[in-house]
Amino acid sequence: MQRQNFDNKAYKEYVHNIMPRTNHLKTLIMAFVVGGIICIIGQIIHDVIRALFPYLERDAVNSYVTLIMIFLGSFLTAIGVYDDIGKFAGAGSIVPITGFANSVTSPAIEYKSEGVIYGIESKMFVVAGPIIVTGIVCSVIVGIIYLIIGG
Amino acid sequence: MRIGRHTFEYQNRPEVIETSAIAGPQEMDGPFKNYFKYYLTDDTFGQDTFEKAEREMMVFVIKNVLEKSKLNSADVDVFIGGDLLNQIISTSYAIRQFSIPYLGIYSACATYVEAMLIAAAMVDSGFRKNAICCTSSHFSSAERQYRFPLELGTMRTPGSQWTVSGSGACLISKSKEKKYPYLKYATIGRVVDYGIEDTNNMGAAMAPACADTIYHHFKETGLTLSDYDKIVTGDLGILGSNILIDLLAEKGYDIGGMHMDCGAEIYTHKPRLHQGGSGAAASALVFNCFLFDKLLKGEYRRILFVATGALLSPTATFQGDSIPGIAHSVAIHAPNY
Numbered sequence: 001m002q003r004q005n006f007d008n009k010a011y012k013e014y015v016h017n018i019m020p021r022t023n024h025l026k027t028l029i030m031a032f033v034v035g036g037i038i039c040i041i042g043q044i045i046h047d048v049i050r051a052l053f054p055y056l057e058r059d060a061v062n063s064y065v066t067l068i069m070i071f072l073g074s075f076l077t078a079i080g081v082y083d084d085i086g087k088f089a090g091a092g093s094i095v096p097i098t099g100f101a102n103s104v105t106s107p108a109i110e111y112k113s114e115g116v117i118y119g120i121e122s123k124m125f126v127v128a129g130p131i132i133v134t135g136i137v138c139s140v141i142v143g144i145i146y147l148i149i150g151g
Numbered sequence: 152m153r154i155g156r157h158t159f160e161y162q163n164r165p166e167v168i169e170t171s172a173i174a175g176p177q178e179m180d181g182p183f184k185n186y187f188k189y190y191l192t193d194d195t196f197g198q199d200t201f202e203k204a205e206r207e208m209m210v211f212v213i214k215n216v217l218e219k220s221k222l223n224s225a226d227v228d229v230f231i232g233g234d235l236l237n238q239i240i241s242t243s244y245a246i247r248q249f250s251i252p253y254l255g256i257y258s259a260c261a262t263y264v265e266a267m268l269i270a271a272a273m274v275d276s277g278f279r280k281n282a283i284c285c286t287s288s289h290f291s292s293a294e295r296q297y298r299f300p301l302e303l304g305t306m307r308t309p310g311s312q313w314t315v316s317g318s319g320a321c322l323i324s325k326s327k328e329k330k331y332p333y334l335k336y337a338t339i340g341r342v343v344d345y346g347i348e349d350t351n352n353m354g355a356a357m358a359p360a361c362a363d364t365i366y367h368h369f370k371e372t373g374l375t376l377s378d379y380d381k382i383v384t385g386d387l388g389i390l391g392s393n394i395l396i397d398l399l400a401e402k403g404y405d406i407g408g409m410h411m412d413c414g415a416e417i418y419t420h421k422p423r424l425h426q427g428g429s430g431a432a433a434s435a436l437v438f439n440c441f442l443f444d445k446l447l448k449g450e451y452r453r454i455l456f457v458a459t460g461a462l463l464s465p466t467a468t469f470q471g472d473s474i475p476g477i478a479h480s481v482a483i484h485a486p487n488y
Contacts, residue, residue, distance in 0.1 A: 008345050009346075011345040011346070011347075011359065012345070012346060012347065014394075015347065015352070015355040018393065019352065020309035020390065021309065022308065022309055077302050078302075082302065083301065083303060083304045084304075086304020086306065087304070087306060087307065088306070090306040093304050094304060094305070099304065102302070102303060102304050106299075106301070106302035106303040106304075107300045107303075109300070109301075109302055110295060110301060110302065111300075113199065113200040126300075127300070127303060
C-alpha cells in the first residue's frame with residue numbers, strides 16, 4: 001500500500017462515508033426527556049422547599065435547590081449510576097448542574113488511588129476546570145461590556 | 152533467513168509450546184467463554200487499584216505458563232512483553248519478582264505479535280532457549296490513561312471500541328517431539344498514517360498499516376491466500392475490518408471469507424460496545440485460548456496472525472497530531488503442516 005496510490009484525503013473521505021452515524025433523532029429525544037426529568041425533579045424540590053419554608057427568600061430557595069441537585073449528582077456518581085444515565089442521555093445529563101457535579105466527583109473518585117493531594121485535589125477539576133475558566137473569562141468580558149454600555 | 156525488507160523465514164521451527172490467558176468478567180460472558188480457562192469475577196482482582204489488578208493478571212499468566220510447561224523461572228532466558236500503560240508499568244512491575252532477563256517493548260495493541268516475532272527469532276537462532284512473551288490490558292486503567300474518568304457520564308460514539316481486560320502469555324521454545332504449532336514467517340510492519348485524527352475511530356487508523364503488512368507478507372513470500380486457513384487480525388473492530396477488506400481488495404487480495412478479527416469477535420454478545428474490543432490483550436486472549444487450540448488440533452493448518460496497534464498518546468492527540476498505525480505479523484503453522 002503505497003501512499004501515492006491512496007492519498008490521505010481520499011482515505012479520510014472514504015472512512016467518513018462508511019463511518020456509522022449517531023442516530024441524532026434518538027439521542028436528541030433521549031437528551032430532551034432525561035434533561036427534562038432532571039429539571040422537573042429540581043422544580044419539585046423547589047416547590048417543596050417553598051411550601052415547607054414560606055418565609056425563605058427566593059434566592060435562598062434557589063441556592064438550596066442547587067445544593068440538593070449537586071448532592072444528588074455527586075451521590076449518583078459515587079454509587080455508579082450517573083455514568084449509566086449519561087450513556088444514553090448524552091447532553092441531557094451533562095448540561096444540568098447534576099452533570100457538573102458528576103464531572104467533579106468522577107475524577108475525584110478515579111484519582112483517589114494517587115492520594116489526597118496528588119490524586120483527589122489536583123485532579124478534581126480536570127474535566128470541570130475548562131468550564132469554570134471559560135465561565136469566569138466570559139463573566140469578566142460581559143462585566144466590562146456592561147460597565148461601558150450600562151454604566 | 153531474510154526474504155524481503157519486511158519478511159523473514161524461521162529456519163529451525165521455533166514452537167509455541169504453552170499458552171496461558173486470563174480474561175476479564177465481560178470477556179468471559181462472550182463467545183469465547185468455553186475457551187477461557189481462567190477469568191476474573193471482579194475486575195479489581197482483589198487489588199486496590201486497576202493498575203495493580205492489570206499487573207496481577209500478568210503475574211498470574213506468567214506463573215501459570217511456567218507451571219503448565221513445568222519450568223522454573225530460572226529456565227527462562229528471556230521475557231519479552233509490554234502493555235498500554237505509560238512506561239509499560241504493568242509488564243515491568245509484574246516481571247520484577249521473577250528475575251528473568253527482560254526486554255520491555257511497546258507497539259500498543261500489536262505488542263503481543265511483536266513479542267512473539269522477536270522471541271521466536273531469538274529461539275530460532277539459538278541465542279535463547281526458552282522465551283516467554285506476555286501482554287495485558289485492562290479497560291479501567293486504559294480508560295483513565297486515554298479517555299475520561301470511569302464514572303463520567305459521557306456517551307460512547309458509534310465508532311468506538313472497548314478495551315479488553317485480560318492478559319496472555321506464551322512460551323516459545325524448540326521441542327524434540329515437534330508436536331506444537333510453530334512460527335514459519337514473520338513480517339515486520341512499518342508505521343502507516345493516513346491522517347485519521349479521531350481517537351474514537353482507531354480501526355480506521357490501523358487498517359492501512361494492517362493492509363500494508365499483509366500485502367508485503369504475500370508479495371515477499373510469494374504465497375497466496377489459499378496457503379492460509381485464516382487471516383487473523385488483532386483489534387481492528389468491525390469497521391476497521393471492513394476497511395481492511397476493502398484496502399486489500401484494491402490490491403487484489405480478497406480476504407473477506409477467511410478473515411477474523413479478535414477485537415470484533417470478542418464482544419459479539421454486547422452490541423452496545425459498538426465496534427468491538429481493542430487493547431493489547433484482545434489478540435493475546437484469542438490466540439492463546441482459541442487459535443492455539445485450533446492449531447494444536449490441526450483444525451487450522453496455517454494462520455497469518457497480524458496484530459495491529461494505534462501508536463497514539465493523549466499528548467500527541469491534544470497537540471493535533473494524527474494516529475500512526477502499526478501491524479506486525481507472524482505465520483503460524485499447525486505441527487504437521
